[in-house]
Amino acid sequence: MKNFIILLAFLIVSTGLKAQKADSTKKTSAADSLFDSMNNSDNKGHIIAVFESSRLILSQSTETIKKNNFNVLIMHRFGDVGGEEGGGKYLFGLDRVADLYIGFEYGLTNNLNIDIGRSAMPDEGGLISLEMKYALLHQTSDNSSPFALTLIGVTGLRPYGDFDQFGDRISYFAQAIFARKISHDLSLQIAPSFVQNNLALPNAPGSENGFFSLSATARVKVTKLMSIIVDYAHPFSTFRTNNGFSDPLGVGIQLVTGGHVFTINITNARTANEINYLSNTTSDYFRGNFRIGFTIARLFDFNHRENYQPRR
Numbered sequence: 001m002k003n004f005i006i007l008l009a010f011l012i013v014s015t016g017l018k019a020q021k022a023d024s025t026k027k028t029s030a031a032d033s034l035f036d037s038m039n040n041s042d043n044k045g046h047i048i049a050v051f052e053s054s055r056l057i058l059s060q061s062t063e064t065i066k067k068n069n070f071n072v073l074i075m076h077r078f079g080d081v082g083g084e085e086g087g088g089k090y091l092f093g094l095d096r097v098a099d100l101y102i103g104f105e106y107g108l109t110n111n112l113n114i115d116i117g118r119s120a121m122p123d124e125g126g127l128i129s130l131e132m133k134y135a136l137l138h139q140t141s142d143n144s145s146p147f148a149l150t151l152i153g154v155t156g157l158r159p160y161g162d163f164d165q166f167g168d169r170i171s172y173f174a175q176a177i178f179a180r181k182i183s184h185d186l187s188l189q190i191a192p193s194f195v196q197n198n199l200a201l202p203n204a205p206g207s208e209n210g211f212f213s214l215s216a217t218a219r220v221k222v223t224k225l226m227s228i229i230v231d232y233a234h235p236f237s238t239f240r241t242n243n244g245f246s247d248p249l250g251v252g253i254q255l256v257t258g259g260h261v262f263t264i265n266i267t268n269a270r271t272a273n274e275i276n277y278l279s280n281t282t283s284d285y286f287r288g289n290f291r292i293g294f295t296i297a298r299l300f301d302f303n304h305r306e307n308y309q310p311r312r
Contacts, residue, residue, distance in 0.1 A: 047138040050148050050179040050187045051219060053261040053297055054105060054113075054133075057231040057250035058269055058277060059191060059215050062148040062179040064135045065107040070300045073103035073117070075272040075293070082288020093291050101272035103129075111135040119273045127171075127273050129156045139180060147180040156275045168199035171275045175215075184221065191215040193274065195235075201279040204239075211237040213278050225256045229263070235278050248281045250293075261297040266290055 051061040055073060065071045079096025080086035086093050103117030115131040137149040154173040163169050172195070179189030193213045200207035215233040222228060231250040239245075252265025268290045269277035283289035 045140055045142045045144065048141055048181050050139055050181045050189070052227070052256050053254070053263075055261075055263075055295060055297060056217055056219070056229050056254075057252050057263060057265045057267060057293075057295075058233055058248050058274075059189070059217050059231050060133070060150075060152060060175075060177065060274075061217075062135065062150040062177045062189065064111055064113050064133055064150065065105045065299070066110045067107045068302045069107045070302060071105040072298045072300070073101070073105065074296045075099070075101035075103070076295075077267070077270060077272060077293040078291045080283070080289050080291055081266075082290075086288055098270040098291055099272050105133075117273070119271060119276065121271050121273075121276065126159050126161075127156045127271075127276060128159055129154050129273055129275070131155075147178055150177045150179075151175070152177065154275065156273065163199065170198045171201070171279075172196040173275045175274070186221075187219040189217045191217075193278070195275055195278050197275070197279060201276070204243075206239045206243075208237055208239055211235055211240075211278075219254070222253075227254045228252075229254055229265075231267075233278060244282065246281050246284050248277045249285070252293075259299045261295075261299075263295040265293050265295075267293055 049063060051063050054061055054063050054065060054071060055075075077098035079090055079093035079098055081092045085096070090096055097120075100120040101117055103115060105113050105115045107113055111134060113133040115133060117129045117131070119127040119129070121127060131152060131154045133150060133152050135148070135150045137145050137147065139145055139148045152173070152175040156171040156173065158169040158171075173193065175191050175193040177189055177191040179187065181187045191214070193215065194210065195213065196210040198209065200209050213233055213235040215231070217229065217231045220228045229250075229252050233248045235245070235247070237245075246268055248267065248269040250265050250267035250269065252263050254261060254263045268283040268285050269281050270283060270291070271277045
């Protein structure tokens with residue numbers, strides 16, 4: 001399964017790159033213009049795209065996939081770079097898998113997405129997630145709306161593992177994301193969230209079923225197509241504070257190439273899904289319990305627009 005996912009990821013990238021090369025002397029298709037799909041116009045009153053993708057490292061962004069667009073996500077977390085489970089013996093984590101996530105995002109409207117994903121989590125029983133994502137406000141260039149606001153609701157199901165009843169397999173996640181593009185080179189967002197696990201994760205005495213968290217993300221552009229992202233989250237949980245849990249933190253580089261967004265990152269979060277990394281991150285950077293990861297997003301446009309000319 002591990003080799004299949006990695007192969008699929010690189011096939012998606014290579015197919016897209018070949019298509020872009022073949023069409024270099026032709027009109028660019030809508031599927032190969034991520035900047036057009038997430039409009040970043042600075043004309044008066046127009047919507048400003050705060051980020052170039054719907055996913056960052058840990059967090060989602062305020063951006064939605066536009067109507068009749070389809071986004072394929074592959075997120076991979078390798079094993080620990082150092083510590084007892086890392087080091088040269090395991091090629092600094094590259095021989096191991098912490099999580100594999102495949103997700104699909106579809107635009108029902110320009111502001112409303114339905115998303116489905118599967119997180120493998122070999123050590124924790126997997127998670128199937130169904131999500132609705134709604135862009136309630138957009139930042140505009142005339143400052144009539146000075147920030148973007150997007151709402152997310154997720155239901156998660158653990159497909160395997162030992163549970164006394166079916167309801168124990170269910171978890172929920174709700175989030176409001178506030179974001180602003182401060183300048184051409186700097187975007188910031190904060191996101192208060194609530195996680196509810198019908199069976200506490202981890203299932204230990206004192207572990208809360210429900211808790212709040214707050215995430216913060218910064219994106220700094222280095223070039224037109226490359227950015228540095230810092231992504232952080234803090235669960236407000238007495239149990240986690242008193243029992244050696246860690247706050248999830250990720251740092252990475254994001255590259256935009258046509259219809260692709262590629263992110264390579266380092267994070268102490270073992271899992272890709274918000275429900276899981278907010279509930280159960282115990283990895284500590286200072287013990288070498290961080291890992292290399294990557295995200296590949298490939299956008300497809302099914303609007304079939306004729307004589308399409310990309311925005312320059």
